[in-house]
Amino acid sequence: MQQSIDFHHRVGSALHDPQIRSNFRQAMDGLMYKRQHSFPDADELLRLRLRSAEIRINALSRLPELLEQLETRCSENGIQVHWAETTEQANAIVLDIMNRHDAGMLIKGKSMVSEEMELNHYLEQHGVTCLESDLGEFIVQLAGEPPSHIVAPAIHKSRQQIARLFSEKFPEIPYSDDVDTLTRSAREILRRKFHAAPVGLSGVNFAVAETGTLCLVENEGNGRMCTTIPPVHIAVTGIEKVVEKLSDIPPLLSILPRSATGQHITTYFNMISSPRKPDERDGPQEVHLVLLDNGRSRIYQDEQLIATLRCIRCGACMNHCPVYARIGGHAYGSTIPGPIGSILEPQKAGLEQFGDLPTASTLCGACGAVCPVQIPIPNLLNRLRYERVRQDHTGATPGQGSQRNPWEARIWSSWRWMHANPWLYRLGTRVATGLRWLIPQRLGAWTRVRSAPRIAKKSLHTLARQKGFTHE
Amino acid sequence: MSLRTNYPGKPERVYFFGTCLIDLLYPEAGLAGMQLIQREGVQVIFPQNQTCCGQPAWNSGYRNEARSVALTQMQCFQQEFPIVVPSGSCAGMLREHYPEMFSGTPQHSAALAFSSRVYELTEFLTQVLRVKLEDLGKPVKVALHVSCSARREMGVSGAHQALLQQLKNVELLEPERKEECCGFGGTFAVKHAEISAAMVEEKANALLATGAETLVSGDCGCLMNITGNLNHRKRDLPGCHIATFLWERTNAAEH
Amino acid sequence: MSNARSNILGRLHSGKKELFPTTEPTRIPLAHWDRQGRIDQFRRKMESVRAEVHVTPRTEWVNLLKRLVAEKQVANLLYAPDGPLGEALSQAWEAGASPLIARDGPLEQWKEELFFSVGGAITSTRWAIAETGTLVLWPTPAEPRSLSLVPPLHFAVLAEKDIYNTFAELVEKEQWQRGMPTNALLISGPSKTADIEQTLAYGVHGPVELIVIIIDDTGSAETAPIRSR
Numbered sequence: 001m002q003q004s005i006d007f008h009h010r011v012g013s014a015l016h017d018p019q020i021r022s023n024f025r026q027a028m029d030g031l032m033y034k035r036q037h038s039f040p041d042a043d044e045l046l047r048l049r050l051r052s053a054e055i056r057i058n059a060l061s062r063l064p065e066l067l068e069q070l071e072t073r074c075s076e077n078g079i080q081v082h083w084a085e086t087t088e089q090a091n092a093i094v095l096d097i098m099n100r101h102d103a104g105m106l107i108k109g110k111s112m113v114s115e116e117m118e119l120n121h122y123l124e125q126h127g128v129t130c131l132e133s134d135l136g137e138f139i140v141q142l143a144g145e146p147p148s149h150i151v152a153p154a155i156h157k158s159r160q161q162i163a164r165l166f167s168e169k170f171p172e173i174p175y176s177d178d179v180d181t182l183t184r185s186a187r188e189i190l191r192r193k194f195h196a197a198p199v200g201l202s203g204v205n206f207a208v209a210e211t212g213t214l215c216l217v218e219n220e221g222n223g224r225m226c227t228t229i230p231p232v233h234i235a236v237t238g239i240e241k242v243v244e245k246l247s248d249i250p251p252l253l254s255i256l257p258r259s260a261t262g263q264h265i266t267t268y269f270n271m272i273s274s275p276r277k278p279d280e281r282d283g284p285q286e287v288h289l290v291l292l293d294n295g296r297s298r299i300y301q302d303e304q305l306i307a308t309l310r311c312i313r314c315g316a317c318m319n320h321c322p323v324y325a326r327i328g329g330h331a332y333g334s335t336i337p338g339p340i341g342s343i344l345e346p347q348k349a350g351l352e353q354f355g356d357l358p359t360a361s362t363l364c365g366a367c368g369a370v371c372p373v374q375i376p377i378p379n380l381l382n383r384l385r386y387e388r389v390r391q392d393h394t395g396a397t398p399g400q401g402s403q404r405n406p407w408e409a410r411i412w413s414s415w416r417w418m419h420a421n422p423w424l425y426r427l428g429t430r431v432a433t434g435l436r437w438l439i440p441q442r443l444g445a446w447t448r449v450r451s452a453p454r455i456a457k458k459s460l461h462t463l464a465r466q467k468g469f470t471h472e
Numbered sequence: 473m474s475l476r477t478n479y480p481g482k483p484e485r486v487y488f489f490g491t492c493l494i495d496l497l498y499p500e501a502g503l504a505g506m507q508l509i510q511r512e513g514v515q516v517i518f519p520q521n522q523t524c525c526g527q528p529a530w531n532s533g534y535r536n537e538a539r540s541v542a543l544t545q546m547q548c549f550q551q552e553f554p555i556v557v558p559s560g561s562c563a564g565m566l567r568e569h570y571p572e573m574f575s576g577t578p579q580h581s582a583a584l585a586f587s588s589r590v591y592e593l594t595e596f597l598t599q600v601l602r603v604k605l606e607d608l609g610k611p612v613k614v615a616l617h618v619s620c621s622a623r624r625e626m627g628v629s630g631a632h633q634a635l636l637q638q639l640k641n642v643e644l645l646e647p648e649r650k651e652e653c654c655g656f657g658g659t660f661a662v663k664h665a666e667i668s669a670a671m672v673e674e675k676a677n678a679l680l681a682t683g684a685e686t687l688v689s690g691d692c693g694c695l696m697n698i699t700g701n702l703n704h705r706k707r708d709l710p711g712c713h714i715a716t717f718l719w720e721r722t723n724a725a726e727h
Numbered sequence: 728m729s730n731a732r733s734n735i736l737g738r739l740h741s742g743k744k745e746l747f748p749t750t751e752p753t754r755i756p757l758a759h760w761d762r763q764g765r766i767d768q769f770r771r772k773m774e775s776v777r778a779e780v781h782v783t784p785r786t787e788w789v790n791l792l793k794r795l796v797a798e799k800q801v802a803n804l805l806y807a808p809d810g811p812l813g814e815a816l817s818q819a820w821e822a823g824a825s826p827l828i829a830r831d832g833p834l835e836q837w838k839e840e841l842f843f844s845v846g847g848a849i850t851s852t853r854w855a856i857a858e859t860g861t862l863v864l865w866p867t868p869a870e871p872r873s874l875s876l877v878p879p880l881h882f883a884v885l886a887e888k889d890i891y892n893t894f895a896e897l898v899e900k901e902q903w904q905r906g907m908p909t910n911a912l913l914i915s916g917p918s919k920t921a922d923i924e925q926t927l928a929y930g931v932h933g934p935v936e937l938i939v940i941i942i943d944d945t946g947s948a949e950t951a952p953i954r955s956r
Contacts, residue, residue, distance in 0.1 A: 221933025
């Protein structure tokens with residue numbers, strides 16, 4: 001239960017931090033507005049969501065074949081493909097490549113999979129410096145924090161907080177909280193690093209099996225820098241990111257940035273199919289692709305939960321989540337926060353660790369309604385609520401049943417008894433309406449911010465009978 | 473989720489599923505719902521054996537418990553009449569989740585047939601009965617809160633609005649972030665009380681900011697949550713179920 | 728890690744499901760414009776992300792470039808001497824007055840210069856996409872990809888006939904699946920970020936400015952030699 005105490009503690013401190021509250025509220029309001037305005041045509045949006053879901057479902061239904069095809073095409077093109085069952089294996093693969101090049105520094109483009117691997121921490125322990133180059137990631141790395149949003153990692157920080165951080169870490173730069181000035185400072189600092197870095201690392205948004213092409217979506221150009229300038233490029237990705245054909249890419253590229261930030265397209269869409277060829281003048285001499293499983297092939301086994309793997313990491317579900325908007329990304333305590341994190345993380349790391357996340361939702365449905373690949377997130381949250389208390393030990397989710405508490409189970413068992421026996425239910429409501437004066441005015445957490453509900457003099461059952469609404 | 477687009481003609485009889493929250497806390501809303509249907513010349517049957525749709529247990533992961541309560545409900549609505557429910561949330565449970573709940577069990581086809589007969593009250597009034605309402609009340613400013621299930625699962629926010637717009641003396645006001653959840657979420661309000669409190673306070677503030685004199689909603693869970701918070705803070709914005717509101721403003725005996 | 732490979736693929740094969748109903752894929756209607764409409768749409772989208780777009784007849788583009796280089800006070804302009812624009816550019820400026828820098832060895836030989844002293848670079852453009860205001864570059868051995876990435880200014884020269892309506896149309900008509908280059912790039916404006924308070928800032932890592940010169944071969948741009956914005 002320690003994880004539950006920790007979760008509630010993080011939630012409490014986020015809720016009482018006015019800076020966090022207002023930063024997230026403003027950012028989420030802005031992102032929702034921008035998304036809405038980038039899809040003016042409801043019919044087009046529906047078709048695009050249907051098509052994108054079809055593409056992802058098709059890819060998942062043929063996942064093993066497509067991964068083998070991707071591997072073959074990449075190898076033919078000169079990209080070295082590595083497989084990792086666990087994050088430990090993936091980290092070791094990256095370290096091994098670093099060591100073979102005698103490389104002491106890794107410059108990184110934005111990659112949620114590398115966050116999942118806790119790659120920075122691992123490499124630092126082995127004497128390799130990691131530098132985040134996405135501006136938001138650069139900021140949170142300076143602050144020693146994890147990202148709080150998958151698309152906008154430093155969204156929890158205000159301009160002033162970032163300015164203070166810069167002047168503290170780079171005393172030679174004069175203090176400024178002007179966004180353009182801060183951006184220019186980061187440009188100058190990171191330029192030298194791109195120039196010097198022996199190895200660059202990136203994530204992958206889509207991997208095309210048909211041609212062995214790795215696609216990256218970004219605005220800043222740091223992703224291009226990491227995959228173009230250093231002599232070695234390592235791409236890390238989850239095994240679910242593969243799609244079948246190149247013609248699957250345009251619809252996904254059309255819906256991803258609009259869902260994420262309301263942009264019709266990102267500044268750069270970078271499609272990498274091979275390392276530098278003999279007659280070419282730039283680009284890395286070596287390209288490595290690390291395919292990470294880390295629980296995905298287990299999620300794959302379940303007919304319903306497999307939908308989790310459709311995700312294209314746009315962040316729209318968190319942007320629209322009323323819980324996320326109030327507690328922010330860090331409160332979740334997981335690599336990926338928000339609704340998608342609440343279904344993905346417990347399946348990957350287990351319900352012992354993340355058993356509270358599926359309950360931290362009102363099931364309002366806003367996430368599912370905006371998901372570009374139509375993941376039924378509320379249904380999957382509900383399913384994981386079942387997994388956390390189920391007792392038959394036949395499901396595939398780790399930590400199944402670990403959150404079952406005997407006291408709560410007894411309440412539901414009495415509830416069943418009461419509601420599956422109509423005569424008992426009617427007796428109960430008669431007692432409750434008759435003794436309504438005895439209902440306490442303080443009902444735990446409910447009445448801390450609300451007055452207690454009042455039981456009526458007569459139940460609807462009684463009124464219906466008295467007013468002559470027949471029961472057959 | 474499949475939003476209904478084809479509606480049958482006016483039936484002779486309907487079943488009414490009152491919901492457990494209305495049964496004990498808002499019975500006048502259930503009664504008003506039945507009277508609104510009855511006034512259109514349709515016989516309303518209220519099976520006395522109904523209890524609860526099973527949603528609280530279903531959403532808490534206690535599926536066996538939910539299933540056994542759901543079976544009790546299915547047994548008391550056996551004839552082929554439409555089942556009308558004065559709640560987006562409970563209607564959503566009956567219509568969208570019963571098939572999933574019974575999938576892989578012998579009752580699956582019965583659950584499918586059952587859910588195809590379920591209608592949310594305002595949906596039934598507008599799409600099946602095509603009611604015409606005459607407003608007998610004084611001018612009033614009303615803020616409408618559409619529950620998340622009514623809006624997203626049942627797709628009936630338009631029906632809520634259309635009914636209120638038929639009332640000529642009602643000025644309908646729109647709160648900021650109208651699509652956002654009020655923070656009720658059943659057991660969520662207790663399990664994650666602090667998040668729920670933050671959500672309901674902001675929702676209540678947005679509703680107060682409209683300057684409305686009355687809050688109307690089609691779901692008593694939201695009402696209990698929002699008016700509970702308003703009362704606690706001694707704010708003067710009374711709330712009622714949309715059925716109660718519609719019945720009171722259109723029933724001659726009340727005026 | 729060949730064990731990892733066989734374990735992962737083994738689990739995926741054993742858990743395989745027929746998820747996909749054999750229905751026709753949902754059709755997405757694609758936008759299309761006439762010739763002028765494509766240019767207008769391309770320009771509108773590019774300008775909305777603070778890129779500059781100029782349309783000029785073929786005979787005039789080098790003069791336009793010279794004017795822009797002077798106006799923007801670009802100290803030096805990197806180009807690929809053996810690339811598709813090489814010859815025209817080499818002849819453009821008088822010897823001595825030329826800001827052009829030609830680099831044709833591997834990047835390692837001119838990396839320092841590229842990062843710290845080049846003021847701008849010019850590249851050709853393979854295709855473009857009107858719908859989103861996007862340049863499509865397939866860098867070649869002669870014209871490497873760093874040119875469109877590292878310097879603070881990027882001039883891109885585009886032939887009007889190479890503007891497609893949509894990305895989907897381009898991928899299909901040019902049959903991309905037949906063979907992809909080392910690196911294909913879609914570029915829609917100068918480098919930008921909104922990572923600080925959702926406030927847009929340009930030029931965070933890549934070019935601060937993107938200037939597109941569209942060469943109009945149809946003759947309709949002849950009457951107005953330079954149609955700048």
